[in-house]
Each structure stands twice: as C-alpha cells, then as structure tokens.
Amino acid sequence: MKLSLLIFLVTTYGAMGKKGIAHKKTCEPHNPSFKICCNGVLQNKGINNECCGTEAYDSTFKICCYGVVQNRGLNKECCGTEPFNPEMKMCCKGHLHYRRLNKECCGTEPFNPEMKMCCKGQLHYRGLNKACCGREPFNPDFKMCCNEKLYTRKPGYVC
Template sequence: MMKIATLLCVMFGLLARRIRRRDCGNRTYDPQFQICCSGKVRTRIGSYTKCCRTIAYDHRTRICCSGVVKRKPGINTGRCCRYNVYNSQYALCCAGRVTMKPTKRSACCKYRAYDTDNFRCFKGKILPK
C-alpha cells in the first residue's frame, strides 16, 4: 500500500508540472525545455533561445533578419541590413545596402558611407566641411 506522504508527493509533483505548462497554438508546452514560436512548439537551445518566426535559435551566435536565421559575423557585432548580416564594426546599412565604413566615425548619405569628421551630407550629396 502506498503511504499517504508518497501519494501526496506524487500528486503535487504532477500538479506542479501541470501548472508550469503553457499554451502554444493548440498544444501545451513546458517553458523550461521548450519555447513557443508563432504558434509552434520548439525545443529550447539553452537559455539564449529566441524565435525567428517559427524557428528557434541561439541569439548569441545567430541573428534573425527579416524572418531568416543567419550566422553572426562576431560576438555582439552582427546587425541586419534587410536579409543580409554585416559586422557593425566595419560596415553600415545605408538605405538597405551594406556599405563599408571609411573611418570609425562614419554615417550614411543615401546609399553611401562617409567620414563625418571631414564631410557632411546635404540633400543626398557628400560635401566637404
């Protein structure tokens, strides 16, 4: 015969697991091990899991650009430029195009990057200061 303490322990254990579960679309999931990505249950990839539409990914090494998971070029340097990934230490996203920085202090002027110490952008044209 099962002891009352054991029975209560089993019952509360099942209840605790049931309480921890959440809804995702028409399914339930355990948020400790799974994540809900746009109504789809996905397996967590450690504690750094994020969703990119219905795909689970590790945001330390990957980035979601317009719904597509891409590999980051480096730690804390990956940025999206539409569907493309670029290293923000060396490039800018100018009007949806990846453009190399001429210097550390650079900015965009329409589709082109320029040195902000020596130039300025006026009506889409790069002019000397």
C-alpha cells in the same frame, strides 16, 4: 512560402505575438489546477504550461515560435517559426545567421559595425566613413549631407 505560412498561422491562430496569441478566446468553466485554456480550447495541465495557439506545452523543454511548438534545447528566442540560441546565431528580418563577429543587421544580412556600415539597407565597408547620407557612406570631416545629397565641406557652409 513565408507569406502562405503567415496567412495559415493568422487564419489558424488569429493575430499573434511570439507566444502565438494576441487575444485569447475563453473556455468553459474549469479547474485551473488540472486544465489550461489555450485560445478557447481546454488542455490538460502539466508542469510549466504555457499556450501556443490552442496547444499547451511545457516551456521548460519546448518553445513556441509564432504558433509552432518545437524543442527548446539551448534556444531562447525565435526567428519567425525557427527557435535559436542568440549566443550562437542572430536573426535579421526572419533570416538566421551564425553570429561570429557580427553584431548588427542590415536588412536580412548580418555585419560587424567595426568593419562595415549600413546605410538605408545597403552594406558598405567602413574605411574612413563615419556617417550615412541616404544609401551612401561619407566622412563628415570632408563632406556634408543635405537632403540626402553629398557636398564638399566648406568652412561656414550649412544646409
């Protein structure tokens, strides 16, 4: 579903950034006081106009998320095509989650770094662990990591 949506958006709008366009097509000559050129399409100009693909919108009340115009409300950022308020939610690789105590992402999952740690996309309870060795958490006071393999720490030993 997401891949087909992305293909549709790229086909319709070209390669896009958050506002919806990476490179703009030009319009015929026009008076910028009354018209706005949105990727090659002239639109009537309103207040606080911005472009989202070929559509003009009022950025005071609307938000453009990868080619889709939606109501802004308290939303300030986009997670894919979904707008969200970063004070209440967070986006982890295109998936929205309530923020609660979560402050970071591990792949598509949110987590609280005081309780858990992320090692190459895998979540683990922190405990006494302070570092990662590949996908495994470890405590450098007792172990050492060499080429993503754990060894018992011995005085004077190095990788």
